[in-house]
Each structure stands twice: as C-alpha cells, then as structure tokens.
Amino acid sequence: MLCQHTNYSASDATDALEDHDAYAVNAQIVPKSYSAETNHEISATASDLKTRIDLTYQNILARSNVEDPLGNYARFSYPAVGSLIRAPYTSYAHYLLILESLFEENSDGNKRITLYMPQDPVLRSAALSVFLKQIQSNHVELMYVEQDDQWQDGETSELVDVVLMGWWRDRWAVTHQSSGASKGVCYLAGNNPNVSYWLQTANTKQVSFYQDRFQLLFESFVNEPRRKLRPAGIHPLLDIFRAWHNLCYQDKQGLTAAQRLGVTDAPMTLRCLLD
Incomplete structure (x- = not known):
C-alpha cells in the first residue's frame, strides 16, 4: 500500500x-x-x-x-x-x-x-x-x-x-x-x-509504477499552466488515485494491495470508492 x-x-x-x-x-x-x-x-x-x-x-x-x-x-x-x-x-x-x-x-x-x-x-x-x-x-x-x-x-x-x-x-x-x-x-x-x-x-518497482502511472494518466492536468500556479486542485486527485491504487487496482493474481495485507476481503469498484 x-x-x-x-x-x-x-x-x-x-x-x-x-x-x-x-x-x-x-x-x-x-x-x-x-x-x-x-x-x-x-x-x-x-x-x-x-x-x-x-x-x-x-x-x-x-x-x-x-x-x-x-x-x-x-x-x-x-x-x-x-x-x-x-x-x-x-x-x-x-x-x-x-x-x-x-x-x-x-x-x-x-x-x-x-x-x-x-x-x-x-x-x-x-x-x-x-x-x-x-x-x-x-x-x-x-x-x-x-x-x-x-x-x-x-x-x-x-x-x-x-x-x-x-x-x-x-x-x-x-x-x-x-x-x-x-x-x-x-x-x-x-x-x-x-x-x-x-x-x-x-x-522499488511498485513505487515507480505508482508515480509513472499517475503522470501518464494526469500529465495534461498537472502540467496545465493555470494548475501549476494553483496546485491545490491536485491534492484531491492524489487522494483519489491513492485510494484507487490501494483498494481498487488488482495485480496479475487479481488482488489489491489492501487484500494482500488483509485489510479488505475484495476489491472495491471505482463507483463504490467515489460514493
């Protein structure tokens, strides 16, 4: 996680x-x-x-x-x-x-x-x-x-x-x-x-994957000129992405990071997470 x-x-x-x-x-x-x-x-x-x-x-x-x-x-x-x-x-x-x-x-x-x-x-x-x-x-x-x-x-x-x-x-x-x-x-x-x-x-592959995937998905949003001057809007995005990575994203074995630690029993859907 x-x-x-x-x-x-x-x-x-x-x-x-x-x-x-x-x-x-x-x-x-x-x-x-x-x-x-x-x-x-x-x-x-x-x-x-x-x-x-x-x-x-x-x-x-x-x-x-x-x-x-x-x-x-x-x-x-x-x-x-x-x-x-x-x-x-x-x-x-x-x-x-x-x-x-x-x-x-x-x-x-x-x-x-x-x-x-x-x-x-x-x-x-x-x-x-x-x-x-x-x-x-x-x-x-x-x-x-x-x-x-x-x-x-x-x-x-x-x-x-x-x-x-x-x-x-x-x-x-x-x-x-x-x-x-x-x-x-x-x-x-x-x-x-x-x-x-x-x-x-x-x-360190998991950390690199996490950072690289965030940049890949949200590069245009992060690098938008007005966003660079007012970066507060990125924090909620970071919170959502962190929750998605830990609770929703499944590895090749179909398990989330939270499942591997025994924190949750099943993956959460993105809709459930946002609700």
Whole structure:
C-alpha cells in the first residue's frame, strides 16, 4: 500500500524568512521571494547503474544545501496561491506519519519494517532521525535501492560488486543480470546487512509504477499552466488515485494491495470508492 505527499500547502504564508531559522515561526515555509541559485547540476547521461549513482552524488553535492533538492533547480516558479514547504520538513512529516501508522501504541513489539528509498540524503536524514529508537531496537532497516527498468525479479544475477561511493563513502553493492540490467543496494541502518539477500528482495518497482502511472494518466492536468500556479486542485486527485491504487487496482493474481495485507476481503469498484 502506497501513499504520496507533496511539499505544497494551500495556506499562504507571507512572513516566511528568506534565510532558514529553525526556531522561527513558519520556518518550514519556502518564502515567495525564494530564487534558485546558480545551477551546477550535471546533465550528462550514463548507461550503467554505477555511473548513474555517482552522477547523482555529484548533483547532490552541487546543491548549496545537500539536504535541499530545490538547490538543483535551474529555474524556480512559486505558485500564485498557497505556499511551498521546505523539503526536509516534508520528509520528516512523511516518515513521522509512517511511524505513527506502523508503530502505534500497544502494537506488536516484534514488528520489523524495512524502508527502501531512492538515493538522497534528505530522505536518509529524516528516516534515521524519526526511526532512531526503532533502529536501535532492531525493528527498522533502511537502505537505498536503485535498479534498471529492465531488472527482472527472480532471475539470477552475476557477481556482486562492492564499492564506496560519494562524499559519504556509502557502501554500495551492485549486481548484474545476463540481460545487462543492474540493481544496487546501499544498506544504511539495521542489523541484517546481508547485501546478497537484499539484492534479491529489495525492490522499488511498485513505487515507480505508482508515480509513472499517475503522470501518464494526469500529465495534461498537472502540467496545465493555470494548475501549476494553483496546485491545490491536485491534492484531491492524489487522494483519489491513492485510494484507487490501494483498494481498487488488482495485480496479475487479481488482488489489491489492501487484500494482500488483509485489510479488505475484495476489491472495491471505482463507483463504490467515489460514493
């Protein structure tokens, strides 16, 4: 089951500070006067996974703040209505919601959760901070996962390459299939750093499918010029799409995400969902 959050707030904030001050009111708001700094992002393309991972690290380090993805924008357009939330605050809120949902009071103390995330320190910092207690008690594991679109689950892969990458010297394990597709895993926290196991099981296909399908279905609506200036109308659409994906959409076995978790007994129809 997937959920999606944005860094947009429908509420206007006129007193946000240009320079971030974590102790000030509205510290989480990106001010309307914000402008992108000189962009140093490397636009080169790479055919192999390890080179793409390395380019991502270089682009992260090119930001004025490595934990602020807005630093990679060559051009920045602020919405006419509402306000934007700084990326670290959005990331922390996202993981706090996951923590609240998965580790409720009086819940099973032996529950183990594994979080896969794309390669970005803003996500790593938020997850490490929010789940610190659960990580120390060996209930949560964190890792970066990057893979080629052509990667086939269940197919055997060749020798695993282990390499330290980026300024952080992150330990990546990369493996390759005979088709040429590759997958890489960087184990960040937990008590089971068995990269051979995670290279077989860790997967981000569902997240990619979710994002790509939303863009495919609603690209013209999202990119409509007036909608970009007034993005509040996208939030109800995101809610409907999330509910459809979790409660209505059936996989090849005819099961929804909610059915696989035992939350529902049968798929919901779109009409039932909207009613």
